[in-house]
Amino acid sequence: MTTPARRQARRVLEIEAAAILSLASGLDDGFDAAVALLHATTGRVVVTGIGKSGIVGQKIAATLASTGTPAFFLHPSEAIHGDLGMILAGDVVLALSHSGETGEIVALLPHVRRRGARLVALTGRRASTLGTEADAVVETAIREEACPLNLAPTASTAAQLAMGDALAMALSVEKGFRPEDFAALHPGGKLGKRFLKVADLMHSGVELPLVPIGAPMKDVVYEMSKKRLGITGVVDDDGRLAGVVSDGDLRRLLEREGEEAWGTDAAGAMNESPKTIAAGAFATEALLLMEERKITSLFIVGEDGRPEGLVHLHDLWGVESI
Numbered sequence: 001m002t003t004p005a006r007r008q009a010r011r012v013l014e015i016e017a018a019a020i021l022s023l024a025s026g027l028d029d030g031f032d033a034a035v036a037l038l039h040a041t042t043g044r045v046v047v048t049g050i051g052k053s054g055i056v057g058q059k060i061a062a063t064l065a066s067t068g069t070p071a072f073f074l075h076p077s078e079a080i081h082g083d084l085g086m087i088l089a090g091d092v093v094l095a096l097s098h099s100g101e102t103g104e105i106v107a108l109l110p111h112v113r114r115r116g117a118r119l120v121a122l123t124g125r126r127a128s129t130l131g132t133e134a135d136a137v138v139e140t141a142i143r144e145e146a147c148p149l150n151l152a153p154t155a156s157t158a159a160q161l162a163m164g165d166a167l168a169m170a171l172s173v174e175k176g177f178r179p180e181d182f183a184a185l186h187p188g189g190k191l192g193k194r195f196l197k198v199a200d201l202m203h204s205g206v207e208l209p210l211v212p213i214g215a216p217m218k219d220v221v222y223e224m225s226k227k228r229l230g231i232t233g234v235v236d237d238d239g240r241l242a243g244v245v246s247d248g249d250l251r252r253l254l255e256r257e258g259e260e261a262w263g264t265d266a267a268g269a270m271n272e273s274p275k276t277i278a279a280g281a282f283a284t285e286a287l288l289l290m291e292e293r294k295i296t297s298l299f300i301v302g303e304d305g306r307p308e309g310l311v312h313l314h315d316l317w318g319v320e321s322i
Contacts, residue, residue, distance in 0.1 A: 015146040019155040033136035042090040045071035049096030052153040060164030067172040076104040089116030100128020199279040202309030215266040240305035243270030
């Protein structure tokens, strides 16, 4: 049985969905001009709006900043009461107003010009004061609000939000924004871990377990115990990785040779064909390789064959849950 609440919810969702779909079919040269202005700016994108449009503007600014476009939100009332200094020559101001006649936004417009910034309007009325003053207009007109009284900003703010995302994504494509760039701006959480490089996680320098190829077994065991990674690399006289000795290699050696194993050197105990990975590989690649080979560590080796680091399965905890 459909309840009144569900009927109302369905109506809201259908109206807002229709509003967003109408934007897709109505994209015009104004959108291209806005993207071009935002892409060409030598400064920042200053997003401004008030009320519900201001809240949407804060989200748009955050999305721009997280996808490679320096941006921040500026409250229009605060701007005309001392914060105009945040707008610099070369910036682009992205102003949100559904009516295009919001008093605080209109009052800000002449000061934007005096500061030497360009203006992009995100408005429901191209012929409004904001629309006519702007260098580029992205129209977000709607047929009706989803509010039963046709008063509360609902479909209009949904349209603004969707168009802001469209601008940000189009701009990121224009800039050639890559997964690596996204990772650099999102170092925390699962999104960042998805694009972490092996070099970001590897043990290197004094943390890297290494022994010379002729090291006696007691030195091999000591190095493994000291570095606590369950493995050590074995390097030849030129410093290149000749092999590795893992906990498993030691166990198999003892099972095979008993007490005589203690008379073996690193060369006699090592695996001569260890799996390695490049420092520039993604952490997810390292995890996949470890799972396929059923190993817990990978040495990172440079083009010259010398070990640069080591990544352990423990270093990748959290990567696998992405």
